[in-house]
Amino acid sequence: MMSINPFIPYQATLKEVINLTPDIKLLNLELTVPELQNNFDYKPGQFAFLSAYGVGEAPFGFVSLAYRKSGIEFAVRRIGTVTAALHELEPGATIGLRGPFGNYFPLEDYKGKNIFIIGGGIGMAPLRPVINFILDHRAEYGNLLIINGARTPKDLVFANEFDTWAKAPRTQLELTVDKGDQNWKGREALVPAVVTELKPSPVNTIAITCGPPIMIRFTLAALKGLGFANNQIVTTLEQKMKCGMGKCARCNVGDKYVCKDGPVFTFEQISKFLEQY
Ligand code: FES
The missing domain is CATH 2.40.30.10 (Translation factors)
Incomplete structure (x- = not known):
């Protein structure tokens, strides 16, 4: 509407x-x-x-x-x-x-698949409704693995939902920070390194990632190292947008309008334009 x-x-x-x-x-x-x-x-x-x-x-x-x-x-x-x-x-x-x-994550098409969510900083924001949708329809999806990374423990978003996510059936939540504080007992590692460490299988899996461009770039490399194909990796782009309706040409990535053709893309759709991002 x-x-x-x-x-x-x-x-x-x-x-x-x-x-x-x-x-x-x-x-x-x-x-x-x-x-x-x-x-x-x-x-x-x-x-x-x-x-x-x-x-x-x-x-x-x-x-x-x-x-x-x-x-x-x-x-x-x-x-x-x-x-x-x-x-x-x-x-x-x-x-x-x-x-x-804009378009949206085709979650209906992902039914029956394992879902691997990889978010960094504010990049977790558009992934939160994806996680909660899957948890609301838990029986219809395979395993759910979530990596949520941030610069410091205080920068991890949606901390009040971590318990709910971690306790959901067939769901694994992995937190990581670039730099911990005196209370932090978890991981200190960059998000792409955690992807490589956890080694999720690409078989019947969709990886959905959002975060700073540098994180996306190395996460993509890590996923490809595990055998994920470009059409199994989905992201949502944040470009400078003005009109939101494909009219002002502010948001192009190659021949795509992020506001209208996206913001959700598979890497199959955008890999050749990635260097602009
Ligand atoms: S924001 Fe105007 S064309 Fe996309």
Whole structure:
């Protein structure tokens, strides 16, 4: 469902703000028109533009699941003027929301397969609804292996869900940080090294990865070293986006528009353009 003029945002009310890390907040929104809120639908992998009125708008992937009806959630990292303005808002504030846009993870097609999730930093944000969708439909998928990496323990997003994920049937959660602190007893390793260490089999497996470009590049190499083919590796790209509808040519990767053809791609689709990313 999209607003009648896709350039005009819906009005949404900020219901709740949760600090996920020192620089990432989870914003929980509700469209102000109840009928729109009740019918608002989107899928894991899609994104929307959020606007801080008077400042500007920026794109963010949905991190909630529409069918759970627990609010529309986004993880916002403070990196510029729009995100700084969004971080300043308190519950009750009005935010503009334009979307949903883009394609989505074809989770129906992955039924019966093992799923290997590899996220780094804020890159875990669009992967959270994928994990929760699989956990909500656990019997329909094979083994679920999750690697969640960050710079430090404080930068690991969705820490309050780790127990739920780790205790789910046939699910393995592996955390890693570049640098631990005095309380950290877990891994200190880069995400691609953990991929190589864990050696998941590529047989009947889809790998879904999102994170900083350098992590993606080395993760891709690690997966290929394990025998994963390009059509078994899926990512979601974050390019500079302006319109979200294939009109402004801001977001191209080769001949693809990230906003319209993506943001979800297999590496088979984008490998020849990867050097631009
Ligand atoms: S954001 Fe305008 S063409 Fe993709």
